[in-house]
Amino acid sequence: MDMSASGLPFDDVRRLIPMMPGPDEEAVAIVKARDQDLTKPAGSLGRLEDIVEWVAAWQGKGQPDIRRPVVCVFAGNHGVVKHGVSPYPQSVTRQMLENFAAGGAAINQICAAYDLGFKVFDLALDLPTGDFTEEAALDEKSCVATMAFGMEAIAGGADLLCLGEMGIGNTTSAAAIFAALYGGPVGKWVGRGTGIDDAGLARKRAVVEQALATHAGHLDDPLEVLRRLGGREVAAIAGAILAARLQRIPVILDGYVVCAAAAVLKALDPGALDHCLAGHRSAEGAHGEVLERLGLEPVLDLGMRLGEGTGAALAAGIVKAAVATHNGMATFAQAAVSQRPDAS
Ligand SMILES: O=C(O)c1ccc[n+]([C@@H]2O[C@H](COP(=O)([O-])O)[C@@H](O)[C@H]2O)c1
Numbered sequence: 154m155d156m157s158a159s160g161l162p163f164d165d166v167r168r169l170i171p172m173m174p175g176p177d178e179e180a181v182a183i184v185k186a187r188d189q190d191l192t193k194p195a196g197s198l199g200r201l202e203d204i205v206e207w208v209a210a211w212q213g214k215g216q217p218d219i220r221r222p223v224v225c226v227f228a229g230n231h232g233v234v235k236h237g238v239s240p241y242p243q244s245v246t247r248q249m250l251e252n253f254a255a256g257g258a259a260i261n262q263i264c265a266a267y268d269l270g271f272k273v274f275d276l277a278l279d280l281p282t283g284d285f286t287e288e289a290a291l292d293e294k295s296c297v298a299t300m301a302f303g304m305e306a307i308a309g310g311a312d313l314l315c316l317g318e319m320g321i322g323n324t325t326s327a328a329a330i331f332a333a334l335y336g337g338p339v340g341k342w343v344g345r346g347t348g349i350d351d352a353g354l355a356r357k358r359a360v361v362e363q364a365l366a367t368h369a370g371h372l373d374d375p376l377e378v379l380r381r382l383g384g385r386e387v388a389a390i391a392g393a394i395l396a397a398r399l400q401r402i403p404v405i406l407d408g409y410v411v412c413a414a415a416a417v418l419k420a421l422d423p424g425a426l427d428h429c430l431a432g433h434r435s436a437e438g439a440h441g442e443v444l445e446r447l448g449l450e451p452v453l454d455l456g457m458r459l460g461e462g463t464g465a466a467l468a469a470g471i472v473k474a475a476v477a478t479h480n481g482m483a484t485f486a487q488a489a490v491s492q493r494p495d496a497s
């Protein structure tokens with residue numbers, strides 16, 4: 154899809170929104186009917202049952218299946234780091250990509266433990282985005298081109314997509330996006346990210362306040378929020394979420410930064426995240442409130458704040474187990490187990 158050819162690239166993105174398919178209710182009905190026959194008390198697998206229905210609804214399959222789960226990590230660098238908003242230097246973004254390639258990061262181990270595919274996208278790491286206290290992080294064409302690149306996440310035919318990111322400074326970008334979309338005191342959206350101290354937290358807050366002032370009057374359009382305050386990884390994740398929806402691939406979101414990309418889409422269309430599951434509630438302060446605003450109940454709450462898709466990947470293990478349980482269990486008739494006498 155050439156998204157950068159038209160004169161008004163954001164229009165190309167907006168055109169995709171009405172093309173988003175809805176849930177496959179027939180597939181859900183098939184799952185519900187089989188669930189009633191499985192050798193367990195009705196409802197006893199709790200949220201696992203909802204998760205299987207969700208996979209069926211978005212895969213469009215009465216017998217959902219997870220054969221090609223993939224974790225995609227998008228990495229970008231941020232001009233705003235020059236203000237001292239992260240305790241780590243920008244060089245760590247690339248160093249962590251090397252660590253991913255060598256198999257030494259946390260996400261590598263989780264992917265190995267749960268047999269998940271793993272892809273990393275280097276989004277012009279040598280070209281950090283503009284410092285959004287002074288200028289837009291991205292111009293419109295680069296923003297759309299990066300969203301289009303994010304759509305590559307589904308190339309090769311994933312049937313469950315976990316989204317993650319890596320980018321020193323990107324919790325400041327996420328905070329700015331939430332402040333712009335949701336308003337309220339800026340401090341509420343600014344957290345410690347990788348672990349910044351009190352002075353750094355104050356700098357982060359001032360940076361987000363300055364960003365909102367610089368871009369005042371241009372933040373009513375969610376795509377403008379994305380390009381002005383986002384990073385390349387945030388734009389790519391928005392593209393990946395959209396592409397997955399169009400191809401009927403269920404998505405598991407990771408933490409605070411991935412949810413900033415998701416929030417942009419939700420602001421464009423309230424149903425845009427219906428195919429998304431929140432993998433976890435991150436320990437980044439405002440993530441809980443963000444999830445409430447997105448209408449998503451996290452699968453896990455483990456006090457994690459790493460990023461890299463780790464929360465999404467852990468949840469993928471549960472989603473895989475839920476689907477395998479549904480597909481593999483015997484029915485009451487097959488196992489000759491007595492049903493409740495009042496079961497129809
Ligand atoms: O996913 C989260 O909720 C999350 C919370 C805190 C930090 N991170 C990760 O930490 C990096 C950004 O933190 P910072 O302090 O540099 O803004 C980035 O690589 C993220 O993946 C991620």
Ligand SMILES: Cc1cc2nc[nH]c2cc1C
Nearest residue numbers: 241245319347459460461
């Ligand atoms: C070491 C390190 C690993 C990370 N993974 C995701 N964000 C990160 C930030 C740092 C600093």
